[in-house]
Amino acid sequence: MLSIAQKLTEVTEQAFSALGLPPEYARVTVSAQAETAQFQCNGAMPCAKAAKKNPRQIAEEVIEKLRAIDGGKVFAALSVGGPGFINMTVTEDFLTAHLAALAKDTRMGCPVLSPDGEFIVLDYGGPNVAKAMHVGHLRSSIIGDSLRRLLGAAGYVVIGDVHLGDWGTPMGMLIADYLDKQEDSVIFTNYDPSRPDEVERLMNDMVERYPKAAARFKEDEAFRAKAHFHTKQLQDKEQPAFGMWQIIREVSKIAMEKNFLALGVRFDLWKGESDAHDFIAPMVEDLKRKGIAQESDGALVVPVAREDDKKEVPPLILLKSDGAVLYGTTDLGTLVDRMQENKPAKIIYVVDQRQGLHFEQVFRAARKGGIVPDSVELIHAGFGTMNGPDGKPFKTRAGGVMKLEDLIAMGVEKARERLKEAKLAEDMPPAEKEDVAHKVAIAAIKFADLQNNRVADYVFDLDRLTMFEGKTGPYLLYQAVRINSLLKKAAEQGALPAETFILQEPERRLALLLCEMPDHIALAARNYAPHILCDYAYKVAQEFSSFYGNCHILSETNEGLRGSRLALCALTHRHLQVILSLLGIQIPERM
């Protein structure tokens, strides 16, 4: 379904073409000043020079043309403002008809950006096996999951891949440490995946052991040799390393799933670096044969520098001088896999901005090596560094990293307190109350994170993350739940939403805002920018709240008006539901 602005753009394009003006200037947008008009087109001004005319005169001509084409059906008012803005206001009939169509639209106002359903591989989350998930995984997971939903709603077929860090030397280190300490191997021989306590015990043990093993690896040469030995053993899929790794991976996955479930973040694929392994050797051979991979200082590299580079782009190292692979190699191997398996139109990485150069190298090498053709877009949708309130990289008070589950638990605890204070959810059964607290907490955390511009650095502020007033997730839930409760109450009284809209001044602003949804979804999808959705959701909630505060609905005696207002409530609720679902935020039935 098109937005009103899009519909008006189409008409205005006709007018521009008829006047011999370039139609790409005909774009209509929501007016910057609501007092003046509902919509505006700025196209007359850039046309002025080429047409050698006064922009206001061009605007007048466009308006005349629009009137002739339209015949009074769409435009209620057209005028020239300032240096040559074309101000537009639509007729009441047009607006109410658009609303009625919107209410029946099965796509809920989502635009179609990929009519053929092109495939997108979306790489996000990326937690490491044998480590606890921490706040550092929050952004990638939340943004990635939102993009999965958003691009999916816009018509793409999205394949979300968690891309685990589950391969290489870190695994060898851990395995070597276990084998070194005989008493611990018992954990593996007795491992029973059906026993949650066993699984948890092993996970906790790995989390504790990992940093110690890493420290040993640094200091102890003999241990380093063992770690390398078992890394090789793992890569050759030999025992015992391979079997132990399978358990390590499985246990870690269970722990991760718990975290992702709590966050409401989902994936279509649980692949990892290990899945790239089988593609690497043939790929390296192929790159050597093509002469793209070259020897340099004992390593095998793919030079990716270009003459017009402003900066120095170092070559991508395929094989270290000791023959081991690096993560650039793994990423290339993963690309081989994805190209064969998923045939995507785009591959998007939701990874920290600091890895920008790395992806630049990988993308260039992939093009150069013929792994990914130019027709497939490679995108690093990076996000800013997560800092503490002091502007420095985030640390807990104790100086460590905060576990993701601790963060969520804190949010839920705070949500419980606030529900109690606000006397919400009072008469609910305990299970439902707990569910509401969880939804409120997740809404708070996700919205606080997603509302930031993706590329900017990010101040990780616990107080802000668990805020419930103002521009927050819980505010949006609160508004949505209020609407739901109102609609239920109305239905009990036999008052139902009408199919035709009657708009008075208080609700027209809300109605116009609802019609904007396709524009915001398209903009967010094209820029991989969930914060645009956050902004829009907040505006809708705020506008509804204003309407709600100014118009009493159930006591309205004019039945048509009451029905129209209820329909507007229903439409608003559905809009909030759609946008919030694109953000990965669930609305409770009541609270």
Added chain:
RNA sequence: GAUCCCGUAGCUCAACGGAUAGAGCAACUGCCUUCUAAGCAGUAGGUUGCAGGUUCAAGUCCUGCCGGGAUCGCCA
């Protein structure tokens, strides 16, 4: 040193090159005897880091400077 990102209200952030730069928090004033006050209505708060330039129009594009962060071959 080179390159990239960022610099907007006291704080946290918005603003497809377009009209009078907007929100939230914090501060202040009102509003619960009608649908959920996690709310609503309002007040106050700005030389968009600085200086030039391009443009009918610059927070936005270009150049230079200042400040902060990040990255720059065998870690991921």
